[in-house]
Amino acid sequence: MDMTGVQWRKSTKSGSNGGACVEVADDLPGVVLVRDTKDRDNGMLTFTPSAWRAFVAEVSGRS
Template identity: 55%
Template structure:
């Protein structure tokens, strides 16, 4: 997986608001969505299953995310 992430196409999330809250995601890997802090790109990325990421994005978009 490390080699795969080294070549991932990272992009800043559209939900990042400023330099203090920058999240990057890579959409081009089958089955997972890596997520990382753009201020620390060499730290370990979170690997989120695609289905869980889709549910999360849907909840954020609909403003139905609960704690």
């Protein structure tokens, strides 16, 4: 996967105390990437955009 130009952003639900934080990159065509802010080099999860929307809706109670 070409990671050139990927733009990571910290989740709006992540705390500011350095605890459980995730970063999301949703600027690539056809894929959403998620990684642990504290362990950026330990891989990432890959979602299709529709799977990511369904996940976010489920965990936020908007399903």
